[in-house]
Amino acid sequence: MMRMPSLTAVLLAALVSTALLPAQETLRRGSSNEQLIDDELRKAVSRGHEWLAAHQHADGYWAELVGYKLNTSYEALDNRPMPHVGVTSLALMSFLAGGHLPDRGKYGKELSRGLNFVLKASQADGQIQLHGTRMYSHAFATLFLAEVYGMVERDDVKRVLQRSVDLIVDSQNAEGGWRYRPFARESDMSITVCQVLALRSARNVGIHVPLNTIRNAQNYVYRSAVRDNDRNYRFSGHGGYGDQGGSFRYQNRDHTRATFPLTAAGVTTLYAAGEYDSPIIRNALDYMDRQVDGFSRDWHEHYFFYYGHYYAVQAYYITGDPKWQSYFRKIKRMLLDRQQSDGRWICRVGPGDAFGTAVSTLIMQIPLQYLPIFQR
Numbered sequence: 001m002m003r004m005p006s007l008t009a010v011l012l013a014a015l016v017s018t019a020l021l022p023a024q025e026t027l028r029r030g031s032s033n034e035q036l037i038d039d040e041l042r043k044a045v046s047r048g049h050e051w052l053a054a055h056q057h058a059d060g061y062w063a064e065l066v067g068y069k070l071n072t073s074y075e076a077l078d079n080r081p082m083p084h085v086g087v088t089s090l091a092l093m094s095f096l097a098g099g100h101l102p103d104r105g106k107y108g109k110e111l112s113r114g115l116n117f118v119l120k121a122s123q124a125d126g127q128i129q130l131h132g133t134r135m136y137s138h139a140f141a142t143l144f145l146a147e148v149y150g151m152v153e154r155d156d157v158k159r160v161l162q163r164s165v166d167l168i169v170d171s172q173n174a175e176g177g178w179r180y181r182p183f184a185r186e187s188d189m190s191i192t193v194c195q196v197l198a199l200r201s202a203r204n205v206g207i208h209v210p211l212n213t214i215r216n217a218q219n220y221v222y223r224s225a226v227r228d229n230d231r232n233y234r235f236s237g238h239g240g241y242g243d244q245g246g247s248f249r250y251q252n253r254d255h256t257r258a259t260f261p262l263t264a265a266g267v268t269t270l271y272a273a274g275e276y277d278s279p280i281i282r283n284a285l286d287y288m289d290r291q292v293d294g295f296s297r298d299w300h301e302h303y304f305f306y307y308g309h310y311y312a313v314q315a316y317y318i319t320g321d322p323k324w325q326s327y328f329r330k331i332k333r334m335l336l337d338r339q340q341s342d343g344r345w346i347c348r349v350g351p352g353d354a355f356g357t358a359v360s361t362l363i364m365q366i367p368l369q370y371l372p373i374f375q376r
Contacts, residue, residue, distance in 0.1 A: 033367040036328055041364055044336055047343030048361040049098065052091050053110050055354060060110075060117030061088045062358075064351035066131050068180065069190075074303060074350050077132045085121050085130050086137030087351050088114055089144040090358040096147055097365040097374070115148060115157070122160045126167035127182060134180045135171075138164065139194030146201035147371055158207075165202045168195050169213050175252065176220030188251050189224055192217060193265035193272075193311060200272040201373045218273040221266050224249045225280045226258050246287030260295040261308030263287055267315040276318070285319060288312060292327070296334060303350025306359040313363045314374065328367070335360050 056062055063081035067074050092114040095107040102112040118141050121130050128141040145161040148154075171178055177187025178195045196217050203209040226247045247258035248266030267284050275281070292312070299305040309331055316327040339345055339360070347356035366374050 033369070036325065036332070036367050040336060041332060044339055045098065045361050045364050047339070048345070048357050049095065049107060049343075051343035052094065052354065052357055052361070053107060056091070056110055056114070057083070058113070059083070060113035060115070061085075062091050062354040064354050066133055067351070068134060072302075072304070081352065082131040083117070084137070084351060084354075085118065085128055085133045086140045087355045087358060089118060089137070089140040090362065091354060092118070093140075093144050093147060093371065094358050094361040094365065096144075096151070097362055097368065097371050099368070099370050101151055102148065111148075118144060119156060119160050122163065125182075126163035128160070128164050135178055135182065135191050136180075136194055139168070139191075139198040142168065142198035143194075143201050143373065146198065146205050146207065147373060149207075150201075150205040150372055161202060162207055165199065165207050165209060168199060169210060172213055172216060176216035176218075186251065187220060189221070189248055189262045189265050189269075190250070190307070192220060193269045196269045196272045197373060204372055214273050218270060218275060220252070221248070221269045221273075222280065223252050224266060225284070227283075246283035246285075248284065259308075260288060260291040261304055261311065263291075264308055264311035264315050268311045268318075271315065271318045285315070285323060288315070289323070292330065296331075300338075301346045301348045301356075303347055303355065306345075306347060306350070306356050309363055310359050313366050317366050317374070331363060335364060 052062070061083040064084040064087045065074070065076040066078065066082045066084055067076035069075075092111055095111050098107070099105065100107040100111055102108060102115050118128065121141065122128050128138050142161065142164040145157055145164065149157045149161055167182060168178070171182040171184075172195075173179070173183075173185055173187060175187040177189075177192040178184070179186045179188060179191055196214065199209045199214065226249060227245055246263070248263045249258045250256045250262055263284050267281055267288075270276075270278075270281055295308060296305065299308070312327065313331060316324045335345070343357070344353045345356035345360040347353055350356070
């Protein structure tokens, strides 16, 4: 696992950002970050945050469609928007990524209400879920709690965080991955990456995570890679699915899709597990370079777009220049061009616009480096 700044340093940086200067003026200067943060981006994030704050329920949640992926569509469990644990956690992380803290900064009240909602959603078995949300949402909630705990040490946050981490660890299956529900026998890449990032963040703030859990997940991801000489792998489908070497499979079997989002997830998982350089990672990044334009065009306003770029921005950021600058300038322009006049981003297929807006603002704030999970 990569070593992160101490909790004291993280907390000090967050307090300075909220108490002394506007968040956008206190970013960590890096070789490329300063060139990527400009007034246009700051204003877009600010408008996105204003939209999110205006649409948060008084009880702290964002109401979206709770559902699951069905091929390339999204199957809602109910036609009505419901309190959504996963979307709420992503929206709250976006506020954290701007340098805000519960009860501190412009969105301190929103964060405090949201944190209380997430804590109350914790079940007796440790799972954080409501209204049928799945392990995606549990992992996003766990990640949010870990990031909060790294900034504001609260016993109630630690208790819920430890239980949610224990559930993730106990639910890892023999393949080394995770699936939609706890203790499932099968695994898939999209669920596995969420769990590993949550575990890494928790470990960074002092929560015990068995090293063997991380190593088993790392091995699962390696087995999911499509090698250049893997002539037996075949999958045809919409939007750039194919048999190109360098990609990662949805599941460890032939005839399952390998895509830009899954490949971004695979690279991000390996980075989170402490693997930073291997031929598999280099091939995967080259595959992503080839696929990014077509993927972004084909999945416009689809939850695949937001999910894919949520992990792609992390993969490219940790990779560093020159791939990082090239990618971020591209996704930044896409997001700026697609922001609506009221500040939101549209997600027509998926949970809804709060999801699109939360992920878009998270992506654009990566260079600020306020969240430890998004630091190099």
